[in-house]
Amino acid sequence: MTDAVTPDWIAVDWGTSQLRVWAMAGGRVLAAAASEDGMGRLAPAAFEPALLRLIEPWLAGAGRCR
Incomplete structure (x- = not known):
């Protein structure tokens, strides 16, 4: 497992x-992730789960996991 990423903010x-x-930490990229879960491919109810699949590890590293 890699070191936990603790961003100041997340760009989308x-x-x-x-x-x-x-x-992101200030203007520096700490990590990046991508998926084919574009808005045109998902029902509105699937937006939040699609986003969380990519960013939840970063939220957990900051102690802000849901």
Whole structure:
């Protein structure tokens, strides 16, 4: 397992065909993740689970897991 990533904030680019996220500390990228869970491919009820699948490890590392 790699070191925990603890971002200050998370940048998201969520297009119709892909979801991309970056864990950020100031202007520095700590980690990145992507999936094919674009908004055009999901029902609205699936938006939150799709986002959490990518960012939840970063939230857990910061002690902010749901």
